[in-house]
Amino acid sequence: MADHPIDAIMLENRAASFTRRSIKESAKKQGLRLALSMVDLTTLEGSDSPEKVRSLCRKAIRPWEGEIDTPLPSVAAVCVYPNLVPVAKEILDGTGVHIASVATGFPSGQFPIGVRLRDAAEAVAAGADEIDMVINRGAFLAGREAEVAEEIREVRSTVHPAHLKIILETGELGNYDAIRRASDLAMEAAASVGPIRDGEVFIKTSTGKISPAATMPSVLVMLEAIRDHWFATGVRIGMKPAGGIRQAKSALHQLAMVKETLGDAWLTPRLFRFGASSLANDLLRQLIRIEKGCYMAEHDFSEA
């Protein structure tokens, strides 16, 4: 646990400093490719249809249909609602692209714990490799932290051996200290169930349903919590910023922040993901501009 309150001014200055790194041509190309391989291609709308998920899965495997000298990587995972996991499974099985499912009463978490656990268990049974759970913010903000921790423990036991991403919904927590406390609480609760292999547990900023979502300072607080947990236990917890990252440039800023806070070990889809939908197309636009030398149009890419 952090033993002193967070200095918001220094934190914001530090976070802003990562947006001023000069990342050009070859480094940029490498960064964009890495970022693409870290995307959890997401669709979480009430209007999602099986065909939309199928097309998203095809895009996940092969992000761009055009020709390019060095083949582009597939994205890390497709993230959908539990009902659509079987649809994604049909296409993604055996491709190396994971299926992530939100569960446990996404996005509010305001459901009885029994319902939330069944939600998660059914998503795993349907074939999800990763579960994105939401914490009970109502309980956390009311100070019932033991209850939040207990729920995380129960969810991890339920979904094991599927990977678990714990969504804090930082935009609802109020301040940086609360984000730090929630991060520590989530990691400790997950660790108390049993040993964690690297990348088996992630903490994730947001559901993407409310704003602000993955701002640079709140991601930095969480990265620092992960670093302290790693120093204390030697376990590498993953990080997933989600919501509001639409531009390739913001993705590069986040990668610079990860590299300088946690080091190169985290620069892999096993330990770092972007929860996004439109980001993938912007990464592709920038990558292909560098490869081909001309700016691409929106209609050159499939919808994400």
Next chain:
Amino acid sequence: MSQRVDVSKTWKLYIGGRFVRSESGQSLPVKHKRHGTTVHLCKASRKDLRDAVEAATGARKTWGTASGYLRGQILYRMAEMLECRRAEMAEALAATGSATPKKRLEEVDASIDRLVGFAGWADKIEQILGGQNAVPGPYYNITVPEPTGVVGILSPDKPVLLASVSMLAAPLCVGNTTILLAPESNPLPTALLAEIVATSDVPSGAVNILTGSRDELIGHMADHRAINAISAVNLSDDMLQQLRERSAASIKRVRHERLSQPAWSKHEERCSPWCVEPFLEMKTMWHPSAC
């Protein structure tokens, strides 16, 4: 009492409804004939052009789907705004041009009338160029014109205002969004036109006005796949060939004309539906008839 210091205008680019400095930090010096001073305008870079294309692409939905009636009203308001800045515009024409005061005011007035003319076409073009086609069968066959999309405009330096206004209003009145690159040798009047656009309720991004080097930007304009058409006049043969070749990769429409200076004053010709037609795509639909 201390003497007052003149507050002179900082000329900027007009991108996405905002007046911005060039990302490059470079400037385009222009001699002011009346004051004997040098005016520094922004020299738009490849990235400024990219930003303008992003803005224009973003505005396609609002401007392209606005009713012809509304677009007409907005173009008419541009005419109103230019009318009340007649003197200021004539002064801008004097800064880099050589015409007499009378000629300058005539050019401003002709530009105002041109805007009113295209404002009128905004809700009538569909009837003129579209329509119900005769077919030998139990079908309706209907043709509807739709805007081409994002149009890049390279306007000439003489007559700078009248040509810029004519080349801008033609694609604009039917719902295209535009990026106008002012002529390098005489950019002030076009830069001032941005202030008229900004006060006329034109949605952000529907009109973007850049000042900069044509040689530097023309290739990027031709290569950019999100620009759907380019309108230019009096380009050198080399430049035109380069433009056509590089535009081919993204199947861009290139509209090029050779026009003398007096030709722009012929209102009937320069404000006809055939000035608008190159920036429209014809959509034809078949529908079974009732009988």
